[in-house]
Amino acid sequence: MIRLTTNILGVFALKNGRIIERILFPMDVEKIADRLEVIKDGVSEEEAAIIEKLKRSGVREVYVIDPERFPSTLGIKFLKDSEIIDPSYLAEEIGIGREEFSELISKVNLELAKRRLKGIGRDQILIQAINSIDELDESINKLVKRLREWYSLNFPELDYVIKNNETYAKAVSSVDKLDKGLRNRINSLRRESTGIEFSERDYEVVTALSDSILCLYSTRREIESYIDHLMSDIAPNLSTLAGPMLGARLIALAGGLERLSFLPASTIQVLGAESAFFRFLRTGKKPPKHGVIFQLPEIRSSPKRMRGKVARTFAAKVAIAARADHFNGKFVGDKLRRDFLRKIEKLK
Structure with a gap:
């Protein structure tokens, strides 16, 4: 089963979870945004190049998230992939650290937001910004719920100690991000935790999720500050x-x-x-x-x-x-x- 996925890093073809082909985007926020705009309803040059490589190697079927985006003229049958490939896993596979990846997501999201708003009436810009806040809140709430359920398998006590969702994500990412008193309390509870053991890989993946949540919080603060500025003007x-x-x-x-x-x-x-x-x-x-x-x-x-x-x-x-x-x-x-x-x- 061959799967094709495109994200802010580039285009990847995977087989049994392993990357078999890849074309990375330039590490430039504007160029990445250009390519992401192309794939809203079309096929990027990088995708076409990888599809051509797969076709030459005898591949006839490829699983993608949005098969309707790929025309039949490409010579491969595109099937619906029900599972989303985690881009943080791909970032790790190509040697990009979590912090660098989170920062890139934030910058690209901001660039895409600016492009969507460009040329629209100022109050319409404001409407898009406030709606983005609502959608970010919805995404954050869903992802935090998943993070709490997931990490509670390993450290159930943390769910009762930390009620604030952003603080919880920080605790999962790294206790060093917390104040000393809370850090000491968590370390004490950790020693007596009744949760199941996580492998090193388990920790890496759940930490990547917490980092993504923290990135969304950061983006939310940026947009909220932007709204403050817009409102004072409009x-x-x-x-x-x-x-x-x-x-x-x-x-x-x-x-x-x-x-x-x-x-x-x-x-x-x-x-x-x-x-x-x-x-x-x-x-x-x-x-x-x-x-x-x-x-x-x-x-x-x-x-x-x-x-x-x-x-x-x-x-x-x-x-x-x-x-x-x-x-x-x-x-x-x-x-x-x-x-x-x-x-x-x-x-x-």
């Missing part, structure tokens, strides 16, 4: 009133700053709660009091009886801030924030 009033992340989510849910600026406060109040709102229309049950604005600490921490009033007050201020930002009005973010805080004090 919507300074909304950013000051709601905070850059919540402000960006409101713009994304509305479909853009212009659309947000034309929405009434009553609609802004329930943005992100569409499912609950349609359930209210269908069944007649209580309408939602708030949508994504529930993330605002002042709303979230309010007593239940007050949340609806606080949410309405905040939504009204958001409507003013969005209009000021869209129509390039003067900066009133600080005043809107002070007025909002003063009003919720009166509601108490």
